[in-house]
Amino acid sequence: MEVESGAFVEKARAALGDATLQHALKHIKHGFVEARATAAARLPDFEAMRDAARDVKAHTIAHLADYLEQFEANVTALGGRVHWARDAGEARAIVLAICRNAGARTVTKSKSMVTEEIELNPYLEEHGIEPIETDLGEYIIQLRREKPSHIIAPVIHLSKDQVADTFHEHHPKYGFHERLTVRSDMVREARSILRQRFVKADVGITGANFLVAETGSAVVVTNEGNADLTASLPDTHIVVTGIEKLVPTLEDCHLMLRLLPRSATGQDITAYISFFTGPKRAADLSGPSSFHVVLLDNGRSNMMGTEFEEMLRCIRCGACLNHCPVYANIGGHAYGSVYPGPMGAVLTPSLAGIDKTGHLPNASSFCGRCEEVCPVRIPLPRMMRHWREREFERHLTPRGARWGLHAWALIAASPTVYRAMQWTASRVLRLVAWRGWIRRLPLAGSAWTSQRDMRAPSGDSFQRQWRKRGGRR
Amino acid sequence: MPPVEKPSKPKAEAALFVTCLVDLMRPEVGFAAASLIEAAGFDVVVPKWQTCCGQPNYNSGDKRAARSMAERTIEVLEPYAHVVVPSGSCAGMIKLHYPTLFDEADALFGKARALADKTEELTVFLARHGYTPSVPLRATRVAYHDSCSGLRELGIRDQPRALLRKLPGLKLLELAEPEVCCGFGGTFCVKYPDISGRMAANKTADIAATGADTVAMGDVGCLLNIEGKLRRDGSDIRACHVAELLAGTLETRHGS
Numbered sequence: 202m203e204v205e206s207g208a209f210v211e212k213a214r215a216a217l218g219d220a221t222l223q224h225a226l227k228h229i230k231h232g233f234v235e236a237r238a239t240a241a242a243r244l245p246d247f248e249a250m251r252d253a254a255r256d257v258k259a260h261t262i263a264h265l266a267d268y269l270e271q272f273e274a275n276v277t278a279l280g281g282r283v284h285w286a287r288d289a290g291e292a293r294a295i296v297l298a299i300c301r302n303a304g305a306r307t308v309t310k311s312k313s314m315v316t317e318e319i320e321l322n323p324y325l326e327e328h329g330i331e332p333i334e335t336d337l338g339e340y341i342i343q344l345r346r347e348k349p350s351h352i353i354a355p356v357i358h359l360s361k362d363q364v365a366d367t368f369h370e371h372h373p374k375y376g377f378h379e380r381l382t383v384r385s386d387m388v389r390e391a392r393s394i395l396r397q398r399f400v401k402a403d404v405g406i407t408g409a410n411f412l413v414a415e416t417g418s419a420v421v422v423t424n425e426g427n428a429d430l431t432a433s434l435p436d437t438h439i440v441v442t443g444i445e446k447l448v449p450t451l452e453d454c455h456l457m458l459r460l461l462p463r464s465a466t467g468q469d470i471t472a473y474i475s476f477f478t479g480p481k482r483a484a485d486l487s488g489p490s491s492f493h494v495v496l497l498d499n500g501r502s503n504m505m506g507t508e509f510e511e512m513l514r515c516i517r518c519g520a521c522l523n524h525c526p527v528y529a530n531i532g533g534h535a536y537g538s539v540y541p542g543p544m545g546a547v548l549t550p551s552l553a554g555i556d557k558t559g560h561l562p563n564a565s566s567f568c569g570r571c572e573e574v575c576p577v578r579i580p581l582p583r584m585m586r587h588w589r590e591r592e593f594e595r596h597l598t599p600r601g602a603r604w605g606l607h608a609w610a611l612i613a614a615s616p617t618v619y620r621a622m623q624w625t626a627s628r629v630l631r632l633v634a635w636r637g638w639i640r641r642l643p644l645a646g647s648a649w650t651s652q653r654d655m656r657a658p659s660g661d662s663f664q665r666q667w668r669k670r671g672g673r674r
Numbered sequence: 675m676p677p678v679e680k681p682s683k684p685k686a687e688a689a690l691f692v693t694c695l696v697d698l699m700r701p702e703v704g705f706a707a708a709s710l711i712e713a714a715g716f717d718v719v720v721p722k723w724q725t726c727c728g729q730p731n732y733n734s735g736d737k738r739a740a741r742s743m744a745e746r747t748i749e750v751l752e753p754y755a756h757v758v759v760p761s762g763s764c765a766g767m768i769k770l771h772y773p774t775l776f777d778e779a780d781a782l783f784g785k786a787r788a789l790a791d792k793t794e795e796l797t798v799f800l801a802r803h804g805y806t807p808s809v810p811l812r813a814t815r816v817a818y819h820d821s822c823s824g825l826r827e828l829g830i831r832d833q834p835r836a837l838l839r840k841l842p843g844l845k846l847l848e849l850a851e852p853e854v855c856c857g858f859g860g861t862f863c864v865k866y867p868d869i870s871g872r873m874a875a876n877k878t879a880d881i882a883a884t885g886a887d888t889v890a891m892g893d894v895g896c897l898l899n900i901e902g903k904l905r906r907d908g909s910d911i912r913a914c915h916v917a918e919l920l921a922g923t924l925e926t927r928h929g930s
Contacts, residue, residue, distance in 0.1 A: 210866070210868075213866070213869055217868055217869070217872050230851075526854055526873050526876075527869055527873075530872050530873060530876075531869060563862075563865060564862075564866055564869070565859070565862065566822070566855045566857060566858065566859025566860075566870070566873070567733060567859055567860070567862070568826070568854075568855035568859065569822055570822070570826070570853065570854075570855070572826075586732075586733060588735075589733070589735030590735040591735070593734065593735030593736050594735075598734065598735060602734065602861070606730065606731050606734055606739065607736075607739070609730060609731065610728075610731055610736065610739035610742070610743060612725070612726075613694075613725040613746070614725075614742065614743070615725075616722070616724075616725055619694075619725040619726075623698045638905060645864055648863070648864035648865075648867040649864055649867070649902075651867050651871070652863075652867050652868075652870060652871030652874060652903070653874060653905070653906045654905040654906045655898065656898070656902065658698060658700070659700070659701060659702055660701055662698055663692050663696060663701035663705070664697055664720060664722070664724075666705075667704070667705075667708075667720050672708070672720055673717065673719045673720065674719065674720050674721065
């Protein structure tokens with residue numbers, strides 16, 4: 202998995218200074234945060250459902266091999282085929298082979314983060330197959346040659362004007378020359394183009410929000426209905442998804458389907474929920490004659506049995522992104538991973554290695570709001586802390602910080618040294634202050650004063666003053 | 675502060691774990707906390723070997739140092755029946771995280787659990803043991819800022835608000851987004867200053883929009899961040915620890 206997380210600090214700074222992005226990010230609060238709160242409040246059982254969903258996913262992960270086999274057996278019995286991909290390369294090769302077998306020249310795709318993870322589109326293009334994203338957001342970023350900045354709202358970073366410009370630039374070849382400014386007109390134009398592409402596609406590729414072991418179904422939720430057209434019109438349907446998407450039963454799936462949209466967009470239910478269960482049957486009027494499920498590992502099974510196993514419960518609702526004060530201020534691209542925000546801060550290092558992704562689990566104030574809203578109660582801050590522990594053990598923590606931590610541990614271990622340090626620090630801070638305030642500090646302190654002032658201590662340390670006043674110790 | 679003790683009965687002892695940040699940066703918060711604990715009917719002891727709870731190391735991945743700092747703190751606080759901490763974040767460290775640092779078979783696990791059980795954040799302690807305002811307050815419009823650890827780890831939401839409402843003349847105001855982090859985040863604020871600074875700016879804008887003249891909170895980390903940002907931006911809103919308002923020591927500090 203390709204990541205570009207090394208330049209996180211620079212990208213975050215640029216994002217903070219990008220007025221268009223900042224304006225776009227304001228939609229998160231109303232569109233997602235408030236909507237989720239309202240939806241959750243409307244459902245008295247919401248908290249109990251979260252507990253149940255956590256337990257379902259934990260149980261599934263604990264017995265994953267069994268459920269995967271059950272799923273494969275059911276898909277096979279239906280006449281479909283399950284393919285196992287150890288990594289991104291294998292997954293891409295499997296998809297390409299199926300496409301070639303189908304003689305495919307164009308492939309329609311509904312939104313799938315796993316195909317973003319394995320970078321399927323550039324690979325298909327290199328091999329002469331044109332992928333066409335059919336989710337409106339994904340369609341827009343495909344035109345713009347960008348990556349999604351949010352796992353459920355890929356164009357959250359864009360303004361309406363930017364989308365208008367993008368359509369105006371790319372749509373003349375379809376006979377649309379006018380620059381549209383009304384949202385519904387823009388949607389209508391994109392839809393009319395996509396309709397043509399749907400009809401002509403040779404293969405349809407979807408992701409899956411859930412896989413149901415007992416039925417062999419792949420379940421996809423959308424608000425645009427594009428997954429249904431992607432899966433049903435071409436003769437071949439390929440589902441590409443991760444091994445952790447399994448749930449044992451349809452009933453478990455229904456529980457998840459009640460939680461997912463409420464957590465994601467605050468909807469009680471999405472406009473479309475599709476169950477894809479094997480290829481077209483004899484009596485079916487439409488549907489693919491060839492049905493494939495590509496199950497990707499790509500580092501997931503390595504998380505099992507580790508302190509990151511609970512991350513495999515994730516149902517990709519995006520609630521942790523929406524409620525993260527860091528994500529809300531810098532957007533998704535700064536993270537340099539298709540999985541941004543808190544879930545990405547845990548998942549990306551698991552998939553791509555902590556060496557290249559060190560900023561991700563560190564760029565959190567540990568405010569805990571992500572864990573508070575996670576529908577399957579993943580302890581995200583705790584797992585970010587585990588990544589920080591791994592970094593510290595492997596000496597990946599920046600040297601200055603390491604020294605500081607060592608020094609602080611030594612100081613705190615000895616009350617005498619601690620008191621001397623507090624006394625010195627107090628004196629120095631009061632000395633450099635002007636009228637009780639400090640405007641500039643050197644070294645690590647400059648990071649503080651780059652943003653804000655510091656009020657100097659009013660006097661000696663509390664413990665020293667307490668002792669002097671004869672307080673009980 | 676008028677004494678509330680009943681001379682017939684010896685008072686119970688409460689240890690004040692003052693936290694390194696209060697100790698160094700805001701000694702007046704330590705005194706305010708001590709006077710409040712006393713007013714609640716306890717004898718305040720400040721265990722003299724206390725230093726830092728270890729949270730900076732713990733949250734930075736230095737688990738070994740965090741464990742030995744926890745071990746020290748557990749020993750230092752072992753003799754006391756009550757431990758009071760004027761910080762949601764340090765109290766959360768002791769109550770929630772200390773027990774996770776030791777194997778359940780380890781004797782220290784039991785000790786960590788015992789310390790966790792008897793440790794309380796200041797406003798939780800005061801709300802439980804009773805608090806009567808003893809100082810008349812100049813009429814003040816106060817916004818309350820929830821610190822993340824206190825709010826989410828310890829469920830501190832109503833206690834400080836209920837205590838503040840007892841102050842005559844105080845009008846309590848709510849932020850539009852009380853659940854959003856102020857951007858302090860321990861070492862986060864110096865590791866990612868640009869992001870932290872933006873979060874602080876959002877927070878101070880929210881505070882200003884309430885029309886408050888004072889913003890009170892339960893953690894000195896947030897306090898340093900918010901008051902520093904207010905000052906940098908030329909705001910005259912004063913920021914304080916909730917203990918300073920409750921103990922009535924704020925007016926003297928600002929010495930107007």
